[in-house]
Amino acid sequence: MAVVAAAAATGSTTRSGGGGGEGTRSGRKKPPPPPLQERVPLGRRAAWAWRLAGLAVLLLLLALLALRLLRHHGGAGGDGGVWRVALVCEAWFAALCALNVSAKWSPVRFVTRPENLVAEGRTPSTTAAEYGELPAVDMLVTTADPALEPPLVTVNTVLSLLALDYPRAGERLACYVSDDGCSPLTCHALREAAGFAAAWVPFCRRYGVAVRAPFRYFSSSSSPESGGPADRKFLDDWTFMKDEYDKLVRRIKNTDERSLLRHGGGEFFAEFLNVERRNHPTIVKTRVSAVMTNAPIMLNMDCDMFVNNPQAVLHAMCLLLGFDDEASSGFVQAPQRFYDALKDDPFGNQMECFFKRFISGVQGVQGAFYAGTGCFHRRKAVYGVPPNFNGAEREDTIGSSSYKELHTRFGNSEELNESARNIIWDLSSKPMVDISSRIEVAKAVSACNYDIGTCWGQEVGWVYGSLTEDILTGQRIHAMGWRSVLMVTEPPAFMGSAPIGGPACLTQFKRWATGQSEIIISRNNPILATMFKRLKFRQCLAYLIVLGWPLRAPFELCYGLLGPYCILTNQSFLPKASEDGFSVPLALFISYNTYNFMEYMACGLSARAWWNNHRMQRIISVSAWTLAFLTVLLKSLGLSETVFEVTGKDKSMSDDDDNTDGADPGRFTFDSSPVFIPVTALAMLNIVAVTVGACRVAFGTAEGVPCAPGIGEFMCCGWLVLCFFPFVRGIVWGKGSYGIPWSVKLKASLLVAMFVTFCKTT
Ligand SMILES: O=c1ccn([C@@H]2O[C@H](COP(=O)(O)OP(=O)(O)O[C@H]3O[C@H](CO)[C@@H](O)[C@H](O)[C@H]3O)[C@@H](O)[C@H]2O)c(=O)[nH]1
Numbered sequence: 120m121a122v123v124a125a126a127a128a129t130g131s132t133t134r135s136g137g138g139g140g141e142g143t144r145s146g147r148k149k150p151p152p153p154p155l156q157e158r159v160p161l162g163r164r165a166a167w168a169w170r171l172a173g174l175a176v177l178l179l180l181l182a183l184l185a186l187r188l189l190r191h192h193g194g195a196g197g198d199g200g201v202w203r204v205a206l207v208c209e210a211w212f213a214a215l216c217a218l219n220v221s222a223k224w225s226p227v228r229f230v231t232r233p234e235n236l237v238a239e240g241r242t243p244s245t246t247a248a249e250y251g252e253l254p255a256v257d258m259l260v261t262t263a264d265p266a267l268e269p270p271l272v273t274v275n276t277v278l279s280l281l282a283l284d285y286p287r288a289g290e291r292l293a294c295y296v297s298d299d300g301c302s303p304l305t306c307h308a309l310r311e312a313a314g315f316a317a318a319w320v321p322f323c324r325r326y327g328v329a330v331r332a333p334f335r336y337f338s339s340s341s342s343p344e345s346g347g348p349a350d351r352k353f354l355d356d357w358t359f360m361k362d363e364y365d366k367l368v369r370r371i372k373n374t375d376e377r378s379l380l381r382h383g384g385g386e387f388f389a390e391f392l393n394v395e396r397r398n399h400p401t402i403v404k405t406r407v408s409a410v411m412t413n414a415p416i417m418l419n420m421d422c423d424m425f426v427n428n429p430q431a432v433l434h435a436m437c438l439l440l441g442f443d444d445e446a447s448s449g450f451v452q453a454p455q456r457f458y459d460a461l462k463d464d465p466f467g468n469q470m471e472c473f474f475k476r477f478i479s480g481v482q483g484v485q486g487a488f489y490a491g492t493g494c495f496h497r498r499k500a501v502y503g504v505p506p507n508f509n510g511a512e513r514e515d516t517i518g519s520s521s522y523k524e525l526h527t528r529f530g531n532s533e534e535l536n537e538s539a540r541n542i543i544w545d546l547s548s549k550p551m552v553d554i555s556s557r558i559e560v561a562k563a564v565s566a567c568n569y570d571i572g573t574c575w576g577q578e579v580g581w582v583y584g585s586l587t588e589d590i591l592t593g594q595r596i597h598a599m600g601w602r603s604v605l606m607v608t609e610p611p612a613f614m615g616s617a618p619i620g621g622p623a624c625l626t627q628f629k630r631w632a633t634g635q636s637e638i639i640i641s642r643n644n645p646i647l648a649t650m651f652k653r654l655k656f657r658q659c660l661a662y663l664i665v666l667g668w669p670l671r672a673p674f675e676l677c678y679g680l681l682g683p684y685c686i687l688t689n690q691s692f693l694p695k696a697s698e699d700g701f702s703v704p705l706a707l708f709i710s711y712n713t714y715n716f717m718e719y720m721a722c723g724l725s726a727r728a729w730w731n732n733h734r735m736q737r738i739i740s741v742s743a744w745t746l747a748f749l750t751v752l753l754k755s756l757g758l759s760e761t762v763f764e765v766t767g768k769d770k771s772m773s774d775d776d777d778n779t780d781g782a783d784p785g786r787f788t789f790d791s792s793p794v795f796i797p798v799t800a801l802a803m804l805n806i807v808a809v810t811v812g813a814c815r816v817a818f819g820t821a822e823g824v825p826c827a828p829g830i831g832e833f834m835c836c837g838w839l840v841l842c843f844f845p846f847v848r849g850i851v852w853g854k855g856s857y858g859i860p861w862s863v864k865l866k867a868s869l870l871v872a873m874f875v876t877f878c879k880t881t
Pocket residue numbers: 261262263264268297298299399420421422423490491492586587588589590627631634763764765766767
């Protein structure tokens with residue numbers, strides 16, 4: 120792992136201590152300060168309408184379960200076996216639905232008032248001192264692979280962070296970049312960017328630039344809007360900055376990695392070159408920044424997430440400082456938003472409805488989940504300190520039990536222990552005169568074996584043991600008794616790139632699901648955290664929904680197989696149209712989809728976005744979640760290991776010629792990965808089943824064999840064929856990356872043949 124520590128905006132290498140104060144307070148009586156945030160619950164009527172709609176779907180699911188229990192022989196044409204399988208799957212769906220109703224029961228949002236951070240009577244544009252003592256923030260950017268994450272992407276993120284609006288930003292904001300790829304190119308690019316930042320940051324602040332990632336700023340208009348002589352200076356500055364940025368881009372692109380290695384990649388890079396790459400989040404995000412700047416607040420960013428709202432930190436401060444009780448905001452998470460997002464979310468990965476409906480609901484319980492990027496943490500929460508920890512334990516003198524405890528928790532570095540003590544007991548640290556004097560200490564604490572015999576990775580720092588370390592770490596913070604807040608701003612605080620294309624999207628979903636299953640089967644699962652710690656019961660239920668994604672795979676797969684199985688074996692698992700019970704599954708199908716559709720409408724999304732997300736849910740559960748489920752099963756048997764496959768970021772930024780392939784970026788693409796086999800097989804199977812069923816309807820009666828499956832089974836198969844349409848197209852007429860490779864088709868056909876044989880023998 121390589122670490123580059125970049126001093127903040129003005130290039131200053133000094134900073135004051137990170138006092139976590141809530142502004143200066145004088146002794147004389149003053150009216151209460153204006154609020155920094157406002158809690159806005161959903162209107163009563165709207166809230167009840169959603170609750171009742173959710174309950175209606177749940178009741179219909181329960182009615183279907185009751186129907187199955189009453190008619191356990193499966194009605195006409197059923198052998199009872201398929202009804203029992205359907206009963207188990209539907210019981211699972213009902214449980215999930217109940218969890219969802221609970222999670223969305225009391226949605227809340229918070230409105231932030233950064234203008235009130237300024238002392239009364241002043242305008243937001245006044246000098247830094249008028250903001251009082253706002254806490255320092257360490258901003259931590261991670262990158263891992265210079266090929267998948269071009270250095271220019273990281274550079275833009277860093278530049279946008281350095282240019283944030285914050286009082287005394289030069290002293291109070293520090294930016295760290297960790298590179299698990301140990302790339303000299305990334306290191307070199309950052310050093311080049313540091314020079315550019317010296318001009319870029321003042322330019323952004325002087326002209327109030329809205330988006331401070333240069334690639335976005337300069338791409339939004341080919342020339343600045345100017346209205347006359349008054350803008351002449353701006354025009355000159357703009358042209359200068361554009362030229363400088365173009366030069367920076369050229370310098371970064373034209374750098375040859377070998378020559379960098381020959382001539383040495385810079386002293387910081389050399390210093391950290393030998394540090395092992397593993398468990399980057401805890402090592403770099405917490406330990407290195409702790410011994411250097413030790414800000415009480417930490418902002419975590421993926422390398423492709425640039426600042427889209429220059430006041431993002433001020434908004435976050437409203438939520439970190441604006442509650443009477445610090446426990447209300449252990450961390451503040453901004454929703455993930457994506458720039459140049461494809462229209463109507465064809466890959467179902469923009470998660471707008473998820474954040475607006477589900478996370479807003481969870482916010483009414485114990486708070487938003489930690490989503491890995493765009494999150495402001497209190498450092499003490501990351502250190503595993505419970506909220507309002509008071510100082511009965513303040514005996515921090517050498518030799519006392521708390522001193523020994525610090526060593527056990529944080530390891531043997533005196534500097535790290537001192538910084539931890541300052542954070543835990545809210546003491547202000549001495550100003551850091553020269554952060555470069557801490558290089559040796561930083562190297563010592565960044566060693567992977569520094570963890571041994573300490574609580575790092577378990578009770579302190581980011582938690583090890585899952586590919587989704589973000590959810591796990593957030594859950595641990597909640598289990599300490601902290602709450603969290605979703606920070607919704609206009610414009611959105613941060614923006615990143617969402618992967619496009621089938622392989623990248625399904626790989627990401629598979630990785631997430633693998634990490635989630637790792638949590639659920641471990642001793643870190645939310646049920647234990649509720650039983651033995653302070654995770655609220657309903658928050659635990661909300662965690663179970665998300666962590667249980669991969670566990671849904673076997674149920675969805677079984678349910679998806681029931682339709683074809685019944686048609687192929689001439690049975691039914693749903694009541695016939697002529698039977699009384701038919702109205703129950705029909706009403707369920709209509710009400711579930713209407714409820715879901717209305718959620719998308721309420722979020723201001725299109726009908727197409729709803730359909731794309733619905734379709735992708737079916738595809739993901741059968742493909743990515745099924746594979747994740749199997750991966751974790753093999754891992755728990757000791758037969759395989761899980762690996763973090765990094766998501767490719769926006770290459771168009773650094774590789775202009777690379778983007779010629781994407782004629783239709785919204786169209787599903789394929790490769791020979793095993794993740795495509797299950798859906799391909801299921802798509803084929805459903806087509807076979809519908810064809811066989813149609814033949815039986817047409818010719819079966821003439822031969823005296825009545826057709827047992829009814830309209831329900833045909834609808835199930837037809838619906839799945841519609842959901843899997845991108846695969847059907849890929850099987851039948853897709854060309855190049857739009858077509859499913861023969862190897863996948865062959866393996867899928869083999870599975871279909873096996874299933875049909877199985878149907879024949881039963
Ligand atoms: O060994 C590694 C692997 C990844 N990363 C960085 O981690 C971040 C997230 O990786 P990415 O491949 O972009 O994963 P995503 O699925 O897009 O990220 C989401 O999911 C991750 C796992 O839950 C979280 O860590 C992220 O913050 C969250 O945005 C990126 O900046 C990477 O450079 C490393 O630093 N070291």
